[in-house]
Amino acid sequence: MPELTKAMELLRASFNKHAGKDGNAKSLSKKELSELLHAEFPGAAPECKDKADKFFKTLDNDGDGVVSFEEFVSFAAALTVICAVFDEHAGKEGDPKTLTKKEVCDLLKNDSFPIQPSCQAEVDEFFNMLDGDGDGLVNFREFGTFVLALCEICRKN
Numbered sequence: 001m002p003e004l005t006k007a008m009e010l011l012r013a014s015f016n017k018h019a020g021k022d023g024n025a026k027s028l029s030k031k032e033l034s035e036l037l038h039a040e041f042p043g044a045a046p047e048c049k050d051k052a053d054k055f056f057k058t059l060d061n062d063g064d065g066v067v068s069f070e071e072f073v074s075f076a077a078a079l080t081v082i083c084a085v086f087d088e089h090a091g092k093e094g095d096p097k098t099l100t101k102k103e104v105c106d107l108l109k110n111d112s113f114p115i116q117p118s119c120q121a122e123v124d125e126f127f128n129m130l131d132g133d134g135d136g137l138v139n140f141r142e143f144g145t146f147v148l149a150l151c152e153i154c155r156k157n
């Protein structure tokens, strides 16, 4: 699969570019990860220190305080899935860069999410939870933040 090989090469290149800045060149420190995200995935970069810490913990699967290439790749794979789900649903109505409430409803129904609201009030509650800045639309950052939080919860249980 040449596409996959190309994607892996890109990931390896961005990992190597940032991992060698301090300490071990085979892993990313918290600072290196934050630099990498801002440079390579500006849409997914956490906007405050608290979120950056949480995000780092999400990536650091074995909890050794650094992110290895394998940990980085599993994150990139998860991000790819999140992107695909988001793009598929966000393009149905209105702005393809945001999810409306109806699009969020469809997404929940079609992608067998672990959360299935049973009534309109639950849909509203869920949507408000996703819509971090309260502008009535869910952008990719808000969606990604939620999915990562969900992964964190699943991992703990």
Ligand SMILES: [Ca+2]
Binding pocket: 059, 060, 061, 062, 063, 064, 065, 066, 067, 068, 071
């Ligand atoms: Ca680790």
Ligand SMILES: [Ca+2]
Binding pocket: 131, 132, 133, 134, 135, 136, 137, 138, 139, 142
């Ligand atoms: Ca919003």
